[in-house]
Amino acid sequence: xxxxxxxxxxxxxxxxxxxxxxxxxxxxxxxxxxxxxxxxxxxxxxxxxxxxxxxxxxxxxxxxxxxxxxxxxxxxxxxxxxxxxxxxxxxxxxxxxxxxxxxxxxxxxxxxxxxxxxxxxxxxxxxxxxxxxxxxxxxxxxxxxxxxxxxxxxxxxxxxxxxxxxxxxxxxxxxxxxxxxxxxxxxxxxxxxxxxxxxxxxxxxxxxxxxxxxxxxxxxxxxxxxxxxxxxxxxxxxxxxxxxxxxxxxxxxxxxxxxxxxxxxxxxxxxxxxxxxxxxxxxxxxxxxxxxxxxxxxxxxxxxxxxxxxxxxxxxxxxxxxxxxxxxxxxxxxxxxxxxxx
Amino acid sequence: xxxxxxxxxxxxxxxxxxxxxxxxxxxxxxxxxxxxxxxxxxxxxxxxxxxxxxxxxxxxxxxxxxxxxxxxxxxxxxxxxxxxxxxxxxxxxxxxxxxxxxxxxxxxxxxxxxxxxxxxxxxxxxxxxxxxxxxxxxxxxxxxxxxxxxxxxxxxxxxxxxxxxxxxxxxxxxxxxxxxxxxxxxxxxxxxxxxxxxxxxxxxxxxxxxxxxxxxxxxxxxxxxxxxxxxxxxxxxxxxxxxxxxxxxxxxxxxxxxxxxxxxxxxxxxxxxxxxxxxxxxxxxxxxxxxxxxxxxxxxxxxxxxxxxxxxxxxxxxxxxxx
Ligand SMILES: Nc1ncnc2c1ncn2[C@@H]1O[C@H](COP(=O)(O)OP(=O)(O)OP(=O)(O)O)[C@@H](O)[C@H]1O
Ligand code: SF4
Ligand SMILES: [Mg+2]
Numbered sequence: 001x002x003x004x005x006x007x008x009x010x011x012x013x014x015x016x017x018x019x020x021x022x023x024x025x026x027x028x029x030x031x032x033x034x035x036x037x038x039x040x041x042x043x044x045x046x047x048x049x050x051x052x053x054x055x056x057x058x059x060x061x062x063x064x065x066x067x068x069x070x071x072x073x074x075x076x077x078x079x080x081x082x083x084x085x086x087x088x089x090x091x092x093x094x095x096x097x098x099x100x101x102x103x104x105x106x107x108x109x110x111x112x113x114x115x116x117x118x119x120x121x122x123x124x125x126x127x128x129x130x131x132x133x134x135x136x137x138x139x140x141x142x143x144x145x146x147x148x149x150x151x152x153x154x155x156x157x158x159x160x161x162x163x164x165x166x167x168x169x170x171x172x173x174x175x176x177x178x179x180x181x182x183x184x185x186x187x188x189x190x191x192x193x194x195x196x197x198x199x200x201x202x203x204x205x206x207x208x209x210x211x212x213x214x215x216x217x218x219x220x221x222x223x224x225x226x227x228x229x230x231x232x233x234x235x236x237x238x239x240x241x242x243x244x245x246x247x248x249x250x251x252x253x254x255x256x257x258x259x260x261x262x263x264x265x266x267x268x269x270x271x272x273x274x275x276x277x278x279x280x281x282x283x284x285x286x287x288x289x290x291x292x293x294x295x296x297x298x299x300x301x302x303x304x305x306x307x308x309x310x311x312x313x314x315x316x317x318x319x320x321x322x323x324x325x326x327x328x329x330x331x332x333x334x335x336x337x338x339x340x341x342x
Numbered sequence: 343x344x345x346x347x348x349x350x351x352x353x354x355x356x357x358x359x360x361x362x363x364x365x366x367x368x369x370x371x372x373x374x375x376x377x378x379x380x381x382x383x384x385x386x387x388x389x390x391x392x393x394x395x396x397x398x399x400x401x402x403x404x405x406x407x408x409x410x411x412x413x414x415x416x417x418x419x420x421x422x423x424x425x426x427x428x429x430x431x432x433x434x435x436x437x438x439x440x441x442x443x444x445x446x447x448x449x450x451x452x453x454x455x456x457x458x459x460x461x462x463x464x465x466x467x468x469x470x471x472x473x474x475x476x477x478x479x480x481x482x483x484x485x486x487x488x489x490x491x492x493x494x495x496x497x498x499x500x501x502x503x504x505x506x507x508x509x510x511x512x513x514x515x516x517x518x519x520x521x522x523x524x525x526x527x528x529x530x531x532x533x534x535x536x537x538x539x540x541x542x543x544x545x546x547x548x549x550x551x552x553x554x555x556x557x558x559x560x561x562x563x564x565x566x567x568x569x570x571x572x573x574x575x576x577x578x579x580x581x582x583x584x585x586x587x588x589x590x591x592x593x594x595x596x597x598x599x600x601x602x603x604x605x606x607x608x609x610x611x612x613x614x615x616x617x618x619x620x621x622x623x624x625x626x627x628x629x630x631x632x633x634x635x636x637x638x639x640x641x642x643x644x645x646x647x648x649x650x651x652x653x654x655x656x657x658x659x660x661x662x663x664x665x
Contacts, residue, residue, distance in 0.1 A: 237442065238437060238439060238442035238443045239442060239443055239444055239445040239446070241393075241398060241437070241443075242437065242443045242444065242445070242505070242508075243445065244398055244429075245396060245398060245429065245430060245434065245435045245437075246429075246430035246434075246456065246457050246460070246508065247426040247427065247428070247429040247430030247431060247457075247460060247461065248426070248430070248456070248460060249426065257445055260445075260447050260448075261445070261446065261447050334447070335446075335447070336446060336447060336492040336494065337446060337492075337494050
């Protein structure tokens with residue numbers, strides 16, 4: 001197990017290096033530089049432009065810029081935003097809880113319903129429920145997030161008026177960020193001062209629910225399909241027959257003896273979905289004006305805010321890699337054959 | 343009264359339009375404390391019969407029978423919940439491949455204790471002590487440390503011992519061993535058989551031994567049922583059948599035992615194969631392969647008829663009282 005972890009860690013370094021190269025390169029491939037975008041091309045005096053670029057260190061040869069960038073990274077400097085002059089780290093940590101809250105809710109939604117649907121579809125294989133779930137899963141999997149988000153907004157927010165269109169909380173509430181998770185902050189505020197903040201928690205929940213569904217749709221579909229096929233495979237195993245021959249209840253056979261083993265590939269897939277989730281967060285946050293990392297990055301790209309884009313993406317990627325790493329370890333724990341491997 | 347009575351059991355797989363009868367009109371009785379051998383080529387329905395009786399085919403096969411009675415209880419009419427109180431407790435089963443029969447995610451101890459908790463309500467120290475006792479009964483060395491082992495850490499023989507420990511955990515009245523040694527090394531086979539027979543005697547349980555090894559049946563069983571294509575071809579007392587087989591198929595099986603051989607031996611003695619779903623002859627199911635076949639055999643399917651202390655399904659049985 002220990003060498004297994006070490007081997008995994010050894011793979012992280014090249015991955016990390018590759019990401020810096022890609023983000024550094026890609027953002028510079030987009031036409032326009034930060035100064036141009038800020039001032040607007042037409043009114044820009046060439047001398048002013050050159051001065052500004054020099055001040056930002058962007059006039060150096062590109063390979064030197066990259067070396068500087070790596071040097072800064074290695075010494076723990078993530079730089080400042082070209083636009084706000086705030087440190088990238090500070091902006092990231094301020095906005096990240098919003099994205100995390102959204103992603104966690106989306107994953108929770110996807111995991112609960114995906115597992116449930118997958119398990120039932122497998123048990124009732126060939127039934128109408130099975131065909132229905134698998135059809136929906138295929139649809140969900142190929143759903144364009146942007147379109148799906150707009151459809152849900154149109155129906156639930158505009159037509160039915162059940163949920164707000166954007167943001168994390170109604171402007172009528174003024175809630176001090178404590179944990180950065182609006183659900184928790186709103187709940188705490190409501191508990192502290194029920195008269196002033198009545199309904200804050202419910203309002204936060206209402207804001208969260210549609211974006212979480214939109215973001216969770218693809219993971220939900222993937223988890224449901226994977227759970228079903230994995231369950232079907234494990235249900236055929238001899239040890240499931242043994243479990244039934246012991247006289248165990250169907251619930252115990254399904255949830256303890258089958259699902260436990262069927263979960264192993266599902267866990268891996270869930271880990272991989274964290275990447276999808278981060279990518280989806282960019283779109284979802286844009287649609288719902290959700291003040292998180294995704295919206296921050298989109299804004300930074302359109303402003304050519306190089307440090308924010310480079311390091312913001314780097315941090316998101318690092319997170320995704322870390323989560324996958326943790327999932328790998330969980331996978332080892334769930335599977336004794338790996339846990340005991342030398 | 344017999345411990346187990348099966349009368350006219352049929353098991354069907356496949357769709358209603360395109361059914362496949364894996365077992366057809368099967369009769370079998372097992373008395374308290376006796377060993378009954380069941381032999382027959384691969385696909386003859388031995389496993390399906392036992393799984394149908396235990397309710398393990400739910401949702402897969404359709405089961406009909408005139409009688410399916412165990413220990414005075416009608417298995418045809420009791421609820422699934424009632425049946426689960428019997429299965430794993432009074433009737434238990436061990437399977438062919440011990441390497442896949444145990445759940446890879448749980449320790450050996452957990453899997454044994456699971457049965458004890460469920461059927462006997464044991465908890466705590468008593469539970470652990472009984473699990474250990476069972477491990478020792480099936481002669482697993484260093485039993486205490488093996489309780490926390492995972493199945494992949496055990497050899498095939500050890501895994502089968504664990505499976506046996508699980509099966510005898512609640513002192514069953516009937517143990518079904520479905521080819522318990524086929525997947526094991528030859529040297530281990532004899533040990534496992536010995537263990538099963540000694541447990542059968544010490545626990546005074548009935549044992550149904552499904553096997554391909556007629557030599558083992560001759561050695562340990564009191565009675566024998568020979569199955570062919572989902573039906574009983576012949577059944578009776580072991581000495582009677584081994585001395586004078588009555589069904590041509592039994593005779594062929596007996597001829598196939600190599601002298602002094604005790605190893606596993608796949609039964610295939612007559613040219614041809616067991617008829618499957620689409621090639622069932624209309625007359626006697628053995629007629630395409632039977633060396634004694636006559637006109638009547640092709641036209642008319644023989645019924646199981648009482649003979650000696652058993653029965654035979656053949657128009658022209660080889661053993662006759664007169665001869
Ligand atoms: N779940 C199932 N669905 C469809 N057909 C099945 C199923 N289980 C068994 N069968 C069929 O029923 C027939 C009898 O199978 P069974 O497993 O009882 O044979 P067997 O006598 O135990 O053979 P073996 O010696 O190989 O174990 C076979 O043709 C098999 O393909
Ligand atoms: S009925 Fe005929 S074909 Fe069938 S076993 Fe007897 S002799 Fe052979
Ligand atoms: Mg079998």
